[in-house]
Amino acid sequence: MTTEDLRPPQVAYGSGAFYVSGGTAPSASRVVAQPLPPEDDATMRLRRIEAVPVRPSGGRAERRRAARRARRDGLGVVLSRFTGELFITVGVVMLLFVAYQLWWTNVIAHRQAHGAASSLQHAWDAGGGKDRDAGAFSPGQGFAIIYIPKLDVKAPIAEGTGKHQVLDKGMVGHYSRPFKSAMPWDKQGNFALAGHRNTHGEPFRYVNRLGPGDKIVVETGSAFYTYEVTSRLDQTSPANVGVIQPVPVGSGFAGPGRYITLTTCTPEFTSTYRLIVWGKMVDERPRSKGKPDALLE
């Protein structure tokens, strides 16, 4: 770089001879040699005309799509929005499940149990007939109706304690496992039953309120069997099978007799422990003689 290049332009403009004769750095000299625009306060900048954006062709739908593409959210926004909506959805589904458990299962089970009980009574009124052996009932078949007047409970009893076949239909299950428990009409033995404490008709919801002297009535095809509650075990292990043995362990019964055992879960809404209620038979009344006193109060 030479010193001529750094000279102020006026000097270069004035020395035209140098420009013509020298010719050492033509490009640089030419730039330097350009005349400056006159400084004038009266001039104003011209407005620049922006280039018109290319509008998408193809009508309104195409333009709308293009506009949407232009304001599309970033990946982070989309992902976090999706996650949030997913959480909200999971919460709503959980609430729906609670509603299903606490309300809808009861609606369905009450309907089914009511239907089962009334069809049993229709059959009994039509046929009468003798009670059959315990083995004569197939799992899920209703054969009796249990009444607990104090709790205003009326529910059909079916063979077996399978959830799907019996308990979830609002019925009370008669134990056929781990061993076949006795029937009310047997000369002696323990008539062991299981029922839901919550949901699915919850026939045994309030059995914890039963105390000594309260009546439980079992109606079958031939008779009404009235039991009296003797004792209650508020909490025991789910593995405690002894409570439904012919002479229940822990019930206070000394020898063989005609007993009834109700089992359900406790505390409410859990399956941690079992609640047991025991009773003994105090009355057997043929259907021909009408309802027992316990049902007439």
Add this chain to the structure above:
Amino acid sequence: MYAWIWRHLPGNAWVKALTSLVLVLGIVYLLFQYVFPWAEPLLPFNDVTVDNGMAVAR
């Protein structure tokens, strides 16, 4: 997700609202009728027998 569904429903706002309502009711029906009864035995809420849950297997 829901905005996407809303955008892809046909018709004007009223038709979309009605369609959404029907969709929601349909999903609730499916949940109550099929999903919840299926899920219920898998959750440890309602064992009432003293055979230690053996009855559940049936």
